Amino acid sequence: MPCEKVNHVCDKAQYCEATFWEKIILNLHLVYCRACRKYTKNNSKLTQVVKHSKLECLDTACKENMKRKLKKAMEEQSV
Amino acid sequence: MPNHQIDPNKWIDLYSDYLFNYTISRVSDREVAQDLVQDTFLAGLKSMKNFKGEASERTWLISILKRKIIDYYRKINSNKGQAEVRMNYNSGDENEGDWLEERVGDPFDKTAQDTLENEELGDAIYNCLDKLPKKQAEVFKMKTILGHDTEAICNELNITPSNLWVIIHRARTALAECLKENWF
Numbered sequence: 001m002p003c004e005k006v007n008h009v010c011d012k013a014q015y016c017e018a019t020f021w022e023k024i025i026l027n028l029h030l031v032y033c034r035a036c037r038k039y040t041k042n043n044s045k046l047t048q049v050v051k052h053s054k055l056e057c058l059d060t061a062c063k064e065n066m067k068r069k070l071k072k073a074m075e076e077q078s079v
Numbered sequence: 080m081p082n083h084q085i086d087p088n089k090w091i092d093l094y095s096d097y098l099f100n101y102t103i104s105r106v107s108d109r110e111v112a113q114d115l116v117q118d119t120f121l122a123g124l125k126s127m128k129n130f131k132g133e134a135s136e137r138t139w140l141i142s143i144l145k146r147k148i149i150d151y152y153r154k155i156n157s158n159k160g161q162a163e164v165r166m167n168y169n170s171g172d173e174n175e176g177d178w179l180e181e182r183v184g185d186p187f188d189k190t191a192q193d194t195l196e197n198e199e200l201g202d203a204i205y206n207c208l209d210k211l212p213k214k215q216a217e218v219f220k221m222k223t224i225l226g227h228d229t230e231a232i233c234n235e236l237n238i239t240p241s242n243l244w245v246i247i248h249r250a251r252t253a254l255a256e257c258l259k260e261n262w263f
Binding site: 056077 | 087090091092095096099100103104109112113116117120121124125197200201204205220221222223224225229235244247248251252254255258259
């Protein structure tokens with residue numbers, strides 16, 4: 001499997017979406033490919049860092065709602 | 080040099096997530112945090128003429144938000160019912176001794192140091208997310224922070240799964256690079 005596809009599997013694995021076989025192929029590839037080992041290491045680290053930060057954000061529906069209210073307020077203000 | 084511009088039309092896309100993350104680490108309630116962020120934008124709109132452009136829009140909005148958070152705590156603390164002390168915890172004889180174990184400090188509880196580190200880390204991640212193209216940041220947040228399904232994101236943004244994974248790959252690579260210096 002080419003490195004590009006291996007990295008794709010690695011991305012999927014960060015979200016627990018890689019299949020069992022994909023993970024086997026990924027790990028076999030990592031045995032001999034230094035570049036992909038580095039990518040996997042950084043990628044896993046990023047997952048951990050984001051998890052550790054307990055980051056929060058708003059969903060799209062909530063943002064749309066906020067936009068509506070702000071737009072309404074802007075219209076009222078400009079009258 | 081006062082050179083920052085103000086544009087309320089872009090506020091929600093640019094700053095709502097950052098302000099929400101800032102708020103939720105201080106009020107621990109999503110609904111309240113959402114309301115405070117919304118109030119901040121509305122208050123910002125009303126006092127736009129006071130914006131001198133010396134600080135960035137985000138800093139200016141955060142200063143409004145800080146006051147909103149303080150007001151929120153003042154409001155809930157002024158409610159006298161909240162000050163009631165309940166002394167009837169486990170008063171029955173059969174539970175004698177139970178409270179001791181339950182009241183031991185939780186070793187997995189966050190310490191002040193952890194909270195501070197998390198906040199700094201959260202800021203660092205948001206600063207890096209700000210540098211990404213809008214679409215990449217949006218997909219990354221939906222997938223990684225909100226934990227939405229691939230299919231749901233694809234439907235919402237009208238993209239294919241392979242598109243999504245390309246975007247995720249680019250976002251992750253850029254973020255890892257950006258965070259490398261201080262947090263990796």
